Amino acid sequence: MSTIAHAHPNIALIKYWGKESIERNIPSSPSISLTINKLTTRTSVRPINDGDRFLFGNEQVEDEKITRFLEFLRHTYAIPPIEILTENNFPTGAGLASSASGFAALVTALNEEFKLGLAQSEQSVLARMGSGSAARSIFGGIVSLEGPTWAAQVLLKQNDWPLDIVVAITDDNIKDVSSSVGMTMSKESSPYYDDWVKSSETDFKNARKYILQRNFDRLIEVAESNCLKMHAVMLSTLPSLFYWNPATVACIKQIRDLREQGIPVFFTIDAGAQVKAVCLPGTGENVAHILSQVPGVLRTISATVGEDAWIET
Ligand code: PMV
Secondary structure: OOEEEEEOOEEEEEOOOOEEEOOOOEEOOOEEEEEEOOOOEEEEEEEOOOOOEEEEOOEEOOOHHHHHHHHHHHOOOOOOOEEEEEEEOOOOOOOOOHHHHHHHHHHHHHHHHOOOOOOHHHHHHHHHHHOOOHHHHOOOOEEEEOOOOOOEEEEEOOOOOOOEEEEEEOOOOOOOOOHHHHHHHHHHHOOOHHHHHHHHHHHHHHHHHHHHHOOHHHHHHHHHHHHHHHHHHHHOOOOOOOOOOHHHHHHHHHHHHHHHOOOOEEEEOOOOOOEEEEEOOOOHHHHHHHHOOOOOOOEEEEEEEOOOOEEOO
């Protein structure tokens, strides 16, 4: 007998990169994301007699982040030893927010299996302790994460603005430096870090306003600029964090060319080499076709805005 939960990853339109508190996993700046359907983590949880066991696909693995997370939960909740079996239908640890969907699915499953009775906003706070971006994957739609509660909130529901999303996969490998390690390095060494945090506050307020107005043209400006600023911080970190490859750059160029031709699309890139193209409803198919022909693009995934994390019945 086990409980199975599903959650989608999210792509950040306004990114967070840096923590105010590592211990409580509080971001240094607010963020906004789109929960993305098609990509899914499926996690099952069941109590077992011996110690915790974590299976990724068919393979038993050690995962320090999950071990620490369970330890944290057990300070408050009576959770017995468990087996966690998790699978992703997309590359893991490659800049596609697998930790976001992973921790969102895990919290959703634990809440159900052990009758914790947590509201979604409480689940969001718990998921954040596993991975900052996971707070946002508890919810579908377009989601914000800000203080003082640092529980994610829904700005627009799944069907309020059904944007198309095209993910151009340019590398299936696990990234060299994880987000948590990378953002700590940036805070310690990038000369641009403080300005990044300050300007993120403004970007967040503007992006929230444009999203509520469904003003795509203005959202393009703020989202692309916020993304490039985060990568400027990454590049100026010591040692430098360079997540892109030639195909990443070629996709950026192609998306800007498409826009020149009148196609409503913008790019965003998280800590990895994949490029996500966000398009007005109805334009994704064309954008996917064009991006799939960019040299170095391995394949594209066409998606739209996804739903809340859920329990499989
Ligand atoms: O909290 P993490 O480890 O999932 O880091 C998220 C970092 C970015 O994806 C680059 C930005 C974001 O807000 O999701």
